[in-house]
Amino acid sequence: MNEQSYIDLYKQTAESIKKHSAACLNTHRDKAFERFSTVGFPTVKAEDYLYCHLMEYLSVDYGLNINRLNIPVDPTTVFKCDVPGIYAHLYFMLNDQFYTNSTVASKSLPDGVVMCSMVEASERYPEVIAKYLGKQTANKQDGFTAFNEAFSQDGFFLYIPKNVLLETPIQLINILRSDVDLMANGRNLIVLESGAQAKLLVCDHAMDDVSFFANRLTEIFVGENAHFDYYALENTHHKTNNLSQLLVAQQANSKLIMNIIGLNNGRTRNQIEIDLNGEGAETWLSGMLVSDCNQKTENFTILRHNVPHCTSNELFKYILDGAAEGAFTGRIVVQKGAQKTEAYQTNRNICLTKEARMFSKPQLEIYADDVRCSHGATTGQLDEAALFYMQTRGISYEEARMLLLLAFTADVLEHVEIDALRDRLHLLVEKRLRRQESKCKGCVIC
Amino acid sequence: MLEIKNLHATVAGKEILKGLDLVVRPGEVHAIMGPNGAGKSTLSSVLSGNPAFTVTEGSVTFYGKDLLALPPEDRSREGVFMSFQYPVEIPGVSMVNFMRTAVNEHRKYKGLEPISASEFLKLMRAKKEMVELDNKLANRSVNEGFSGGEKKRNEIFQMAMLEPRLSILDETDSGLDIDALRIVANGVNLLKNKDNASIVITHYQRLLDYVVPDFVHVLYQGRIVKTGPKELALELEEKGYDWIKKEFDAE
Numbered sequence: 065m066n067e068q069s070y071i072d073l074y075k076q077t078a079e080s081i082k083k084h085s086a087a088c089l090n091t092h093r094d095k096a097f098e099r100f101s102t103v104g105f106p107t108v109k110a111e112d113y114l115y116c117h118l119m120e121y122l123s124v125d126y127g128l129n130i131n132r133l134n135i136p137v138d139p140t141t142v143f144k145c146d147v148p149g150i151y152a153h154l155y156f157m158l159n160d161q162f163y164t165n166s167t168v169a170s171k172s173l174p175d176g177v178v179m180c181s182m183v184e185a186s187e188r189y190p191e192v193i194a195k196y197l198g199k200q201t202a203n204k205q206d207g208f209t210a211f212n213e214a215f216s217q218d219g220f221f222l223y224i225p226k227n228v229l230l231e232t233p234i235q236l237i238n239i240l241r242s243d244v245d246l247m248a249n250g251r252n253l254i255v256l257e258s259g260a261q262a263k264l265l266v267c268d269h270a271m272d273d274v275s276f277f278a279n280r281l282t283e284i285f286v287g288e289n290a291h292f293d294y295y296a297l298e299n300t301h302h303k304t305n306n307l308s309q310l311l312v313a314q315q316a317n318s319k320l321i322m323n324i325i326g327l328n329n330g331r332t333r334n335q336i337e338i339d340l341n342g343e344g345a346e347t348w349l350s351g352m353l354v355s356d357c358n359q360k361t362e363n364f365t366i367l368r369h370n371v372p373h374c375t376s377n378e379l380f381k382y383i384l385d386g387a388a389e390g391a392f393t394g395r396i397v398v399q400k401g402a403q404k405t406e407a408y409q410t411n412r413n414i415c416l417t418k419e420a421r422m423f424s425k426p427q428l429e430i431y432a433d434d435v436r437c438s439h440g441a442t443t444g445q446l447d448e449a450a451l452f453y454m455q456t457r458g459i460s461y462e463e464a465r466m467l468l469l470l471a472f473t474a475d476v477l478e479h480v481e482i483d484a485l486r487d488r489l490h491l492l493v494e495k496r497l498r499r500q501e502s503k504c505k506g507c508v509i510c
Numbered sequence: 511m512l513e514i515k516n517l518h519a520t521v522a523g524k525e526i527l528k529g530l531d532l533v534v535r536p537g538e539v540h541a542i543m544g545p546n547g548a549g550k551s552t553l554s555s556v557l558s559g560n561p562a563f564t565v566t567e568g569s570v571t572f573y574g575k576d577l578l579a580l581p582p583e584d585r586s587r588e589g590v591f592m593s594f595q596y597p598v599e600i601p602g603v604s605m606v607n608f609m610r611t612a613v614n615e616h617r618k619y620k621g622l623e624p625i626s627a628s629e630f631l632k633l634m635r636a637k638k639e640m641v642e643l644d645n646k647l648a649n650r651s652v653n654e655g656f657s658g659g660e661k662k663r664n665e666i667f668q669m670a671m672l673e674p675r676l677s678i679l680d681e682t683d684s685g686l687d688i689d690a691l692r693i694v695a696n697g698v699n700l701l702k703n704k705d706n707a708s709i710v711i712t713h714y715q716r717l718l719d720y721v722v723p724d725f726v727h728v729l730y731q732g733r734i735v736k737t738g739p740k741e742l743a744l745e746l747e748e749k750g751y752d753w754i755k756k757e758f759d760a761e
Contacts, residue, residue, distance in 0.1 A: 453598040456558050457612040457668060458586035458619070467611060471602025471651075 316342025
């Protein structure tokens, strides 16, 4: 469908959308729709979407589950994406619906910690929602953002109250499941009040041999002195078009670890925007990618140092094989007056074939004069001298290559602070590089 | 064990080796010396299977096997070890992982099961002590941030781990680093036995203060033009290479 068809669809179905939606998502819906009608979907003519391939797949006639028909799947039985030893609190999103089932024990969460659907959150925590929802999107003119705000009806809500330390990670599994081509627009909200700590692992999967278009928008608020770890692991398939918008606001002395790992996909754009709004905030943003065939992946990142004395470290590493395409944009904006900012960025990429393509764009905009910023981007091949050296020790070319590739990704995985997850990721990456099964146990399609 | 016959080799289209002959038997130490540009580095590169070098004529057999037909990794598994003049740094690959992979690939080639973790660590510890490799180096990435001397010691450590039948030590122009030379020489002496052999390739006689060769060969214009006992090295140190050049060019 083209832009106009979505505009028409909205006009025809606005009532149904609203009726079956989390109430809080209706507040800005019409406004968002107006904005979308004006700006439309982005095009590659826009600098920020130059390497985005998602638009090419908008013409597919995706179904939208506007009337929230129940999906007859019990994810807990068909799907076991267990990272052994992580013992996480486990939750599921089926397309863009939060899977609420009594067998999923959210009772075990500490007092005051909430993980539920946006539908439920609207009813039970209206004041929290009112305080945080839409704050990060308020000034955005982006077409995909507006589209999400116009069409999204549900998502997950994670809330960690003041000074609560959630030791056990939360794992959220996004499952795309449909018999027909499907679009899923999820809207999520994560709030860590001051002094709170939590770790979230989000796994993306696609289960059926149909085309998917996922447009998920997650607002994340990390309060004063709060610590939040966000790990994303994509293991979808070649028919998946995946847009993940992560919009983060960090308060004073907060710490964010965000690690974005791509192992299998079709077309992906991770749009990550982090606002450092309080002094002493610290960000560790990293990611890695193993890509081949015709997979296309883009990490589009913006770090805004809005106040003095904040630190950000950014590290992205890609391994591109086959005719894969990778893109990285690392925009760091140091606002006027944001003195004593420290911002470091590194992007390293390996193209294993002549057909693989990498586009790397560091963009530093510095409007303060007492800052430390650095950036480095390299794209190249494996070190032939190192390969030969290892061969002369009896290590086969293939194995030597594997050692170098695993070494290449190791420092990104070092940023994962859940031991069991890190070990599991090392294994998944190795299996992926060896072209063995890299999917999580129990996945039936990818 | 090693027989090189009429070896011709080119790099980037230029012929460097022009009919080199050499026979090495178990228990022997051979020194190959020669002026700059004689083809010393080319010889070690060709023997270790560096793809940048092309053999155009001649043969190299190792215990009857055509060495030149083997990929570099199989040469190593057959028992040929190359100590690099400039060992390569491999960031991110730990020494432990690197050596375990190498040892296991050697074992696989011989039809043996992979070494157990405890056996491997025991082996590593023993060899580390033997060549006096600092513990902290063994815990780092391969050669990363090692000093020149540490890199050399690491080469000898790897040699001790893999127990080659033939070691080729390329010291073509690292002659200025006395410590590194001493480490290499000590390693060769330490690991020497009646069943293995070494080829030490060097420009300077100095290395031979520490390691006593059975034969000294002079390489010039891609061929071995003179072979003699260890005293030949002393003569070369004293008189330089000019007299050999003259002798050869006159022929």
